[in-house]
Amino acid sequence: MPPILEVRHLRKRYAGLMAVDDVSFSIPAGICFGLLGPNGAGKTTTLEVIEGIIQPTAGEILYKGRSRNSRFKDEIGIQFQHTALLAMLTVEEALNVFRALYQAPENLEYLVDQCQLGEFRHRRHENISGGQRQRFLLALALVNRPQLLFLDEPSTGLDPQARHNLWNIVKTIRAAGKTIILTTHYMEEAQQLCDTVAIMDHGRIIAQGAPEELIRTHCEGVTVVLPRGSIDHAQGALGLPVSVDGDTVRIQSANIDDCLRELMAWKVDLSEMTVQSPNLEHVFLNLTGRQLRE
Amino acid sequence: MHIKRIWVMFKARNFEFFRDKASFGWNFLFPFLLVAGFGILFGGREYVEYKIGVFPAPTGALTAADLEIPEGLRNTRFVQFVGFASRDEALIKLRHHKIDFVIQAGPAPHQYWISDSSHKGYLVEKIFQASLMPPQMQPAARKGQVPSAPIRYIDWLFPGILAMNMMFSALWGVGYVVVRYRKNGTLRRLKATPLTALEYLTAQMLSRLFLLMFTLAVVWFGCDLIFEFNVAGSLADIFLMFFLGSLSLAALGLVLAARGVSEEFTTGTLNFISWPMMFLSEVWFSLEGAPQWVKQMSQIFPLTQLLQGVRKITNDGATLAGVLPEIGLLVAMTIFFLAAGAYLFSWD
DSSP states (O other): OOOSEEEEEEEEEETTEEEEEEEEEEEOTTOEEEEEOOTTSSHHHHHHHHHTSSOOSEEEEEETTEEOOTTHHHHEEEEOSSOOOOTTOBHHHHHHHHHHTSSSOOOHHHHHHHTTOGGGTTSBGGGSOHHHHHHHHHHHHTTTOOSEEEEESTTTTOOHHHHHHHHHHHHHHHHTTOEEEEEESOHHHHHHHOSEEEEEETTEEEEEEOHHHHHHHHOOSEEEEEEGGGGTTTTTTOOSOEEEETTEEEEEESOHHHHHHHHHHTTOOOTTOEEEOOOHHHHHHHHHSSOTTO | OOHHHHHHHHHHHHHHHHHOHHHHHHHHHHHHHHHHHHHHHHTTSOOOOEEEEEESSOSEEOOGGGOOSOHHHHTOTTEEEEEOSSHHHHHHHHHTTSSSEEEEOSSSSOOEEOOTTOHHHHHHHHHHHHHHSOGGGSOOOOOOOOOOOOOOHHHHHHHHHHHHHHHHHHIIIIIIHHHHHHHHTHHHHHHTSSOOHHHHHHHHHHHHHHHHHHHHHHHHHHHHHHHOOOOOSOHHHHHHHHHHHHHHHHHHHHHHHTTOOOHHHHHHHHHHHHHHHHHHTTSSSOOTTSOHHHHHHHTTSHHHHHHHHHHHHHHHOOOGGGGHHHHHHHHHHHHHHHHHHHHHOOOO
């Protein structure tokens, strides 16, 4: 069975800028695939080229093993990062307008229930909150029972509670067997939702794989964080790689047992110690030398 | 082409129009206010072509029968007599072209004044001189008379105001709205659906057509209740002409909406097209007497064809056969604009 989507050597050039530079990946059906990277990395452009919103400069895109045809639009759902809708409509009316554009629309009550739109379904869509709007846009992306769902920065601008709420909805959609491609610059979002992640920077994919696999490959051990004052007396003598970050020090260690043993041998106060496991943020940092949100 | 998709976009656009209370109200209020304004200014009063100042006389409008001026002049129609206490007061008004002719009341020999730069003064002088001629001195000429109903200015102007409102509503309601939707990303969202450009544009045009005809019917019958317009021809024919006119104007709006992403540029383009059309399509005044090339150029505007057709039916009682050239040109323009709009259209 061919992958549901295959992208080969995709390029998109704007005047003086290669926004997407030789990007290739393959997505099997039923997974959540994440494009992770900082703003300007080329994630949205890659997504919009695949969706058919903008034309590629070069490259090939295969949907179910074939070039995209007229049925492609019927089988995909898109949640845009920035979008506007037909004005003066209620949430329910807008959903019905979009449902009517497709051959086999999703049941309205299912959409309202799935995306938790009940309390504001009769309100004008211009008058709903940020979290409600993201759920509404997600419902719009689902109106045609898509097999392939594109989510462009779905939780950007949301407060933590609204973000976790949205993630739960996305997890439910994934559990229902839909294939999801999402872009994000939140490493936590990618780790929570994605089976496979492609990390993008300057239009290129610099690493790709399952989040745990990427962390295992590109990060070693753990990071021990201590107040700077607690190791002042031993800092020069410690046989550990120590980096100072303001009032805290970070010690990168491949073996937490050896690290703790040495700290205790030097009678370092460990009462305010925290131990951080590596995440995709560290992967990006190790690969590029920069933070994801710089 | 899916009728269901066109229908749903048609309904959505209509909701937007009817729910936007301010613009909805203004679409009805604006033509009504214009017609009402002109009705108050010109309605019910006798048509006046020339104003003649008379002194010494009580100031203000005078009754001709009470004036000691030549009888021929006193009995001339379409003339208003205005009284002044003194010659100086009357001559100041004459110098400022507020009146066209000044005569001193009293027995012959009569004294009169005209402004040397006033064409109206020249014509009143000719009328005055003719009025002094005894009947036996009148030149031999045979008079023929054509029976016709009087046409009030308001009867002539009313179709023009409705057509002008239709033009602005069609061009802005289609052209500007589509450009706004392109700029704010609505078209991009629709592009991601199976909706085709032709379906979208058809829905936009039909929606505007429906709204224009709805507005026309409300304003027409509302104004008719107040001003009792004289309509010589068939009301159904008039509405058919308006329908074809709004079709071509909305299609022209689609051409303007085909590409633009800047609302400012679109505003400029819309003004560039609508203002010449308003002045050269005889909305406010007749082009009779204008240079031939101006009259010929005005024929390229759909508004001109619309108004010519409507006025032929309204004022002259023409049938559809009598306005076939206008109908043909409006249909041809609509097809051309639609083809150009669909060819040039871009979602982005």
